[in-house]
Amino acid sequence: xxxxxxxxxxxxxxxxxxxxxxxxxxxxxxxxxxxxxxxxxxxxxxxxxxxxxxxxxxxxxxxxxxxxxxxxxxxxxxxxxxxxxxxxxxxxxxxxxxxxxxxxxxxxxxxxxxxxxxxxxxxxxxxxxxxxxxxxxxxxxxxxxxxxxxxxxxxxxxxxxxxxxxxxxxxxxxxx
Numbered sequence: 348x349x350x351x352x353x354x355x356x357x358x359x360x361x362x363x364x365x366x367x368x369x370x371x372x373x374x375x376x377x378x379x380x381x382x383x384x385x386x387x388x389x390x391x392x393x394x395x396x397x398x399x400x401x402x403x404x405x406x407x408x409x410x411x412x413x414x415x416x417x418x419x420x421x422x423x424x425x426x427x428x429x430x431x432x433x434x435x436x437x438x439x440x441x442x443x444x445x446x447x448x449x450x451x452x453x454x455x456x457x458x459x460x461x462x463x464x465x466x467x468x469x470x471x472x473x474x475x476x477x478x479x480x481x482x483x484x485x486x487x488x489x490x491x492x493x494x495x496x497x498x499x500x501x502x503x504x505x506x507x508x509x510x511x512x513x514x515x516x517x518x519x520x521x522x523x
Contacts, residue, residue, distance in 0.1 A: 353365065353380065354366075354419050354421075355378065355379060356378050356380060356462060358378065358448075360378075360380070365419045372457040373457075375450055375451075375452050377460070378460045379416065379462075382415060383427070383509060384430065384441055384466045384468065385466070385512065385516055386413075386469075387469045387522065388469065388470050388471065391490055391491050391492065392488040392489060392490050393412070395411065395487060395489055396410055396413065396483045397502075398482070398484065405507075407484065409497075411509040411510070412431065412435070413427065414430060415429075415430035423466075424441065427464070428441060435474075435476050435477065435479075436476055436477025437475065439468040439470055441466035441468050442466060443464070444467050444519070446462055447462070447463055447465070448461075448462055448463075465516070467520075491523055492523075
């Protein structure tokens with residue numbers, strides 16, 4: 348895994364410098380940015396990805412469509428498009444949904460503080476998926492009405508921040 352140089356931001360999400368991702372993930376006082384994107388289709392489905400089993404955090408867990416970090420100097424809007432293309436091999440136009448501040452401070456895991464920029468897209472086709480196997484083990488379209496059943500049979504957690512983002516978008520767009 349290669350390290351990435353990220354923008355360091357203050358409590359107002361203003362860039363104040365740069366920081367290596369490895370350092371930002373060890374110090375809750377160093378705030379950085381992340382992006383998260385959810386892709387829906389017009390058939391009432393969401394595209395979920397299963398993280399690679401080689402990932403340090405949440406290996407094998409099913410999550411939203413794509414997520415990652417803007418590299419230093421990269422806008423969150425460009426970063427989410429890049430992440431989707433890298434992880435799943437296709438492009439779409441994303442719509443900004445919201446931005447929230449999150450801290451993660453569990454023993455044995457990343458100790459980090461970040462602003463998460465959340466985006467969504469609604470498409471009317473099934474794109475050809477090309478998985479980045481170092482990041483993604485599997486991907487599948489799941490009917491929104493089947494998410495609870497999906498969670499019973501797969502490692503998909505409703506208490507997970509990414510799932511909460513997904514549900515929040517669905518409620519705002521009246522998809523659930």
